[in-house]
Amino acid sequence: DADVTQTPRNRITKTxxxxxxxxxxxxxxxxxxxxxxxxxxxxxxxYYSFDVKDINKGEISDGYSVSRQAQAKFSLxxxxxxxxxxxxxxxxxxxxxxPAKNIQYFGAGxxxxxx
Amino acid sequence: xxxxxxxxxHITVSEGxxxxxxxxxxxxxxxxxxxxxxxxxxxxQLLLKxxxxxxxxxxxxxxxxxxxxxxxxxxxxxxxxxxxxAAEYFCAVGSAxxxxxxxxxxxxGQGTILTVHP
Numbered sequence: 001d002a003d004v005t006q007t008p009r010n011r012i013t014k015t016x017x018x019x020x021x022x023x024x025x026x027x028x029x030x031x032x033x034x035x036x037x038x039x040x041x042x043x044x045x046x047y048y049s050f051d052v053k054d055i056n057k058g059e060i061s062d063g064y065s066v067s068r069q070a071q072a073k074f075s076l077x078x079x080x081x082x083x084x085x086x087x088x089x090x091x092x093x094x095x096x097x098x099p100a101k102n103i104q105y106f107g108a109g110x111x112x113x114x115x
Numbered sequence: 116x117x118x119x120x121x122x123x124x125h126i127t128v129s130e131g132x133x134x135x136x137x138x139x140x141x142x143x144x145x146x147x148x149x150x151x152x153x154x155x156x157x158x159x160q161l162l163l164k165x166x167x168x169x170x171x172x173x174x175x176x177x178x179x180x181x182x183x184x185x186x187x188x189x190x191x192x193x194x195x196x197x198x199x200x201a202a203e204y205f206c207a208v209g210s211a212x213x214x215x216x217x218x219x220x221x222x223x224g225q226g227t228i229l230t231v232h233p
Contacts, residue, residue, distance in 0.1 A: 004158070035223075040124065042205060042223040043159075090158060102147045102166075102209035104221060106158035 003027045006091050006107035013081050014115050021076045021110050023091030030096045032074040033104065034058075034066060037088040046089075049074055050096070081114040088112075117142040119208050121224035128196050129232045136191040136227050138206030147209035148189040149221070150180055154202045162204075165189065176200070201231045 004025045013019050023032065030051045035043040035058075045058030047066040055068055063085060067075045078085055088111050092104040118141045128134055140146055147166055151159040163174025170182040180191045189206060206224040 040225055042119075042121075042225040044223075045220065048220065092159075102149070102221065103161060103164060104159075106151075106160075108156075108158045 004091060004093055004105055004107040006089075006110050008110060009108065010111045012113045012115065015082055017081050019078045019081055019112070021078075021089055021091075021112070023074045023076070023107060025072050025091075025093045025105075027093050027105060028071075029093040029105075030071060031094045032068070033092040033094070034064075034074070034076045035090045035092065036060070036085075037090060037109075043090065046076065078112075078114075081112075083114045086112060086114045117146075117208050117210055117222050119206050119222055119224035121204075121206055121227050123227050124225070125228045125230065127230040127232060130198050131195050134191075134193045134196045134200070134229070136204050136206075136229070138189045138191065138224060139187050140189065140206070140208045141187065142208055142210060148180075148182060149207040149209065150174065150178070150189075150191050151205045151207060151223075152176075152202050153205065153226075159205065162191070196229075196231055198231045198233065201229055203228050 007022045033048045034046040037043050044060050046064050049055045049068045052068050065077045088109050090109050091107045094104045120139045122137050149164045150162040152162050153159050162178050163172050165172050165182045173179050178193050182189050203226045205226050207221045209221050
């Protein structure tokens with residue numbers, strides 16, 4: 001089983017719908033991240049959480065919200081989806097201390113299409 | 116603010132040829148540098164990392180990268196490319212303060228798509 005699991009892997013939804021992307025991890029890491037990937041733009045950070053009670057906005061958080069239900073679970077929600085949120089979304093985790101906390105482990109991604 | 120630039124959007128090489136993917140970063144303090152690879156339909160996998168010490172770092176799959184502080188570069192190299200190396204490659208920088216304490220966030224470059232011809 002994958003250490004970082006994202007569900008669903010693919011999702012098609014309509015404009016205005018609320019949608020939740022889920023991420024769970026078995027690595028025992030405290031830190032979790034949500035990114036979106038767009039062609040030619042690389043990965044951009046949406047939200048990150050350094051522990052269950054510490055959630056922070058990334059560079060492109062508008063239109064998104066997150067929930068850290070447990071150490072192992074970090075969900076991303078689109079409250080009212082719009083077409084320009086069509087992208088590939090990645091969840092990642094990292095350790096808490098030392099230089100190794102820069103090493104992020106990624107899930108396989110969720111491909112979201114908003115029509 | 117830190118930033119990463121990968122000047123080449125798409126590179127095509129023949130199988131067996133050498134490869135160099137360029138990465139330039141902008142950051143005032145100690146950078147932590149990474150190369151990740153994304154195969155089609157897959158997540159990102161760490162190829163190699165630079166934290167400190169020897170500026171030439173070895174990674175998985177026969178890749179290496181050299182940190183050049185004077186040029187703010189961290190280029191990825193492989194002496195002989197295999198067809199299975201076709202993928203998208205991302206350079207990333209992680210920030211730290213002057214004392215070397217990491218903040219734990221990464222900034223990614225735009226990515227370079229590698230195509231390998233037989």
